[in-house]
Amino acid sequence: MAEEMLRMEGVSKSFGPTKANRDINLVLNKGILLGLAGENGSGKSTLASMVCGMQKKDSGKFYKNGLNYDPHSPADAAAHGVAMVVQELGVVGNLPGVVNMFLGKMDPYTKGPMVDLKAMKRDAKAVFEKWNLPLVPLDVPAGSLSIEQRKIMELARALITEPDFLVLDEISQALSQDNRQVLYQFIETFKSKGRTILMVTHDLEEMMEISDEIAVLRDGVIVESRAAGDYTMDELKRLMIGREVSGDYYRDDKEERYEDEVVLEVRNLTVPGKCEDISFDLHKGEILGICGLSDAGIHEVGSAMFGLEEGRRGSIVVKAENKELKKTSDLIKTGGAYLSKDRDAHGLMLDAGIGDNLIVPSVKELSGPAAYLSPVKTKALAQRASEAFEIKSSGLGHVVRRLSGGNKQKVNLSRWLVKDLKYIILDCPTRGVDIGVKAYIYSVLKKAKKDGIGVVMISDELQEAMGMSDRILVMKEHRAAGMLSRSSDFTEDKIMEVML
Amino acid sequence: MTRSKKMNFQINTWLPIIIFVLIAVIFGIGTKGALFGATNLMNIFNQSVAIIIAGLGMLFVAAMGSTDISCGVIVALVGCFGLMASTNVNDFLLIPIALGIGIGSGLLLGYINAKRKVSSFMASLALMMAYRAVANLVLSNTSFYLPDSLRFIDNFAFKIVSVIVMVAVIVYVFHYTRFGVFVRDIGENETAVRHVGVDVDVIKIAAFAVSGLMAAIAGIYMVARLGGTNNTIGTGFEMKVMMALFIAGVPVQGGVGSKVYKLIFGAPTIIMLENGLVLCGTSGAVTQLVRGLVLLAAVAFTGFMAKRFANVGVEAARNQKTGESGGTE
Numbered sequence: 001m002a003e004e005m006l007r008m009e010g011v012s013k014s015f016g017p018t019k020a021n022r023d024i025n026l027v028l029n030k031g032i033l034l035g036l037a038g039e040n041g042s043g044k045s046t047l048a049s050m051v052c053g054m055q056k057k058d059s060g061k062f063y064k065n066g067l068n069y070d071p072h073s074p075a076d077a078a079a080h081g082v083a084m085v086v087q088e089l090g091v092v093g094n095l096p097g098v099v100n101m102f103l104g105k106m107d108p109y110t111k112g113p114m115v116d117l118k119a120m121k122r123d124a125k126a127v128f129e130k131w132n133l134p135l136v137p138l139d140v141p142a143g144s145l146s147i148e149q150r151k152i153m154e155l156a157r158a159l160i161t162e163p164d165f166l167v168l169d170e171i172s173q174a175l176s177q178d179n180r181q182v183l184y185q186f187i188e189t190f191k192s193k194g195r196t197i198l199m200v201t202h203d204l205e206e207m208m209e210i211s212d213e214i215a216v217l218r219d220g221v222i223v224e225s226r227a228a229g230d231y232t233m234d235e236l237k238r239l240m241i242g243r244e245v246s247g248d249y250y251r252d253d254k255e256e257r258y259e260d261e262v263v264l265e266v267r268n269l270t271v272p273g274k275c276e277d278i279s280f281d282l283h284k285g286e287i288l289g290i291c292g293l294s295d296a297g298i299h300e301v302g303s304a305m306f307g308l309e310e311g312r313r314g315s316i317v318v319k320a321e322n323k324e325l326k327k328t329s330d331l332i333k334t335g336g337a338y339l340s341k342d343r344d345a346h347g348l349m350l351d352a353g354i355g356d357n358l359i360v361p362s363v364k365e366l367s368g369p370a371a372y373l374s375p376v377k378t379k380a381l382a383q384r385a386s387e388a389f390e391i392k393s394s395g396l397g398h399v400v401r402r403l404s405g406g407n408k409q410k411v412n413l414s415r416w417l418v419k420d421l422k423y424i425i426l427d428c429p430t431r432g433v434d435i436g437v438k439a440y441i442y443s444v445l446k447k448a449k450k451d452g453i454g455v456v457m458i459s460d461e462l463q464e465a466m467g468m469s470d471r472i473l474v475m476k477e478h479r480a481a482g483m484l485s486r487s488s489d490f491t492e493d494k495i496m497e498v499m500l
Numbered sequence: 501m502t503r504s505k506k507m508n509f510q511i512n513t514w515l516p517i518i519i520f521v522l523i524a525v526i527f528g529i530g531t532k533g534a535l536f537g538a539t540n541l542m543n544i545f546n547q548s549v550a551i552i553i554a555g556l557g558m559l560f561v562a563a564m565g566s567t568d569i570s571c572g573v574i575v576a577l578v579g580c581f582g583l584m585a586s587t588n589v590n591d592f593l594l595i596p597i598a599l600g601i602g603i604g605s606g607l608l609l610g611y612i613n614a615k616r617k618v619s620s621f622m623a624s625l626a627l628m629m630a631y632r633a634v635a636n637l638v639l640s641n642t643s644f645y646l647p648d649s650l651r652f653i654d655n656f657a658f659k660i661v662s663v664i665v666m667v668a669v670i671v672y673v674f675h676y677t678r679f680g681v682f683v684r685d686i687g688e689n690e691t692a693v694r695h696v697g698v699d700v701d702v703i704k705i706a707a708f709a710v711s712g713l714m715a716a717i718a719g720i721y722m723v724a725r726l727g728g729t730n731n732t733i734g735t736g737f738e739m740k741v742m743m744a745l746f747i748a749g750v751p752v753q754g755g756v757g758s759k760v761y762k763l764i765f766g767a768p769t770i771i772m773l774e775n776g777l778v779l780c781g782t783s784g785a786v787t788q789l790v791r792g793l794v795l796l797a798a799v800a801f802t803g804f805m806a807k808r809f810a811n812v813g814v815e816a817a818r819n820q821k822t823g824e825s826g827g828t829e
Contacts, residue, residue, distance in 0.1 A: 306695075327697075327699075328694065328695075328697040329697040329698070329699060330697075331697060332696065332697030333697075338695065340695060345689075345691060346691050346692060346695050347692055347695060348689065348692060349685060349688030349689040349755075349756075350688075350689065351688060351755060352685070352688045352755060353756070356685070356688070356756050359681075360681075360685055360692070360696050361696045363678040363681050363682070364678060366678075367677065367678045370677075371677040371678055371679065372672075372676055372677065373676050373677055373678055373680075373681060374676075375676070
């Protein structure tokens, strides 16, 4: 019989009237990875953060190695051998990587009023080496690292305290295929030392593949927990959502289908060091996927098209009006929209209400003579968007920060789609979103396509790009490496071949 | 739905009024009613006017989460150059010159902040010091007096009507135009506003210009009240205006919680506080101390309440109880 690492008994937690976790009973043995599955708002992150001492549980008990374990802070949790890599990036952008790694753990390195940076750096490197992680530059400010590098750095940071229980919250989403392999390698090594991982991920395929056991949370309650191999994908989805879902939420047609009319003509789009010489046409009613490994420049194509990148060359022309896009406002004026992949930082006003957020892109269209903005009209628009997109909330005043990731993304997307759009550029629209909302977003995209909207969908999930696109522009090292069509080239092998 | 909405009691909404009433009652009792004597009420009104007017402008800056501490010194410049012109050239030149100074200074501050990326606090602090030096240089050995033809500005009826008009205009601009919406949204998340294709820099510069303009108008009223100018006019005025905003629950970090009505209650509140302490016979130093502590308490309380009740309300509770809400993860 396997030895027990962590036992939860009757753990509950509520936020005001919301019961985030109810009577959780779970046992994690040594040397396993337990995947925690559940939709957004099902209480996964709450449970994980209680284990790590970031939040206090209301009732119930944790036992670690048979002893009562009640962490009151992350530092206390670390002292008990528990560490966590959080979902939201937790690095201080202006400080160098090495300082970030030892934040709050500097005591052993202080020499009088100074800290011994050299020793810290040596020890930081040792962690990377020990666990065979790709070393990231530690001298530069952490903010200048890519999201992927930062994630790896955060993983290394968690490992400094030599934990025997590690919580990974949505770590792989920020990682590209190659670094995911590194992560899986690491997980194997970690487990082989008799240590345990609790992992939260939205990528169910990944979860099925790497978990030893899977526990499913729904509305704060564990509805099922058993060996990963005993689940089928459909069963897992059904357990999460609590109702039957069809196995396929992507498009079911196998042909590219769009009108001949070109919406957007992109020619020789170049941002030095970020993307080089990108040209394509976006057609009416087309979903054009853009794929590539991390750092291939796919996200930069989106932000460059919107006009956020300095030193952009080349031309982007809206064919219908024969207007060249120069500033960000040109894109909006010509019926376009751009959604950054960083929803919280670039898209939403987290501390404002849903209603305030929903109207922002439409403010110009809504204002009448003398710049008058009718409260009746704005409220009606917000109401319409909120209802059309089934945003779950207590009303338009509900603060966005308190919504689940999926509902946040619904707010982010719907505020644009209530407008009369001609084209939309989406950067990773389903990042950090649970399966129910994901399916919903895909259905929205299908409808947009039917309505003749041109969609550029930048995605780091190959499955998603293949499932939804008419054509995929594959990028490699900042350049276009190939344009593949739905009817002939959509296999993982073919795309990977172009990518690598 | 409609029923529960009525019950949705937002403490932050009522906070300015609660504080106003609280201060009025405390000092009403403390001064044995002297606070509400006719002359004293008139006094409170007269002192509140300038603060309300300047506050109407500063509200735009505060809503963006920025700071403009140059409004006191703009009052000094208005007194200095406005009255210089009306003494030497034409009585009514005071008004266009004041407006010019206000808008000009606001545009400059906005440009430095938005385009040159200097923090608004630092930029306005620097401008404040420079302008004060200019005012001191000009006024070191002269003083100017208000021409009789401009005495009407200090007339009660004119003041109350003009203030109501200004409040109405600012309520319209701040709450019912897209400029106002964007100003508040910048306070919530500047990047998000940039991402909907809004030229944030232009909005910022305009907001500072409004702030400067309103400070200058406040300057006209202050000069009219004083009947002239000296080189200390407007010192510490910016602090009073900020206090009027923040004591009444305008969020220090800006955003959608910024409302005009909060200022309308905040301005007389701090004047009453000061006035009441004086009437109680406390010394100037103690008055300052109490003022500081009350401001601290109000700001801390507003921040605390904002967090505690972010999605407050019976309505929210009811929906979540029935499991309708997405809730928190």
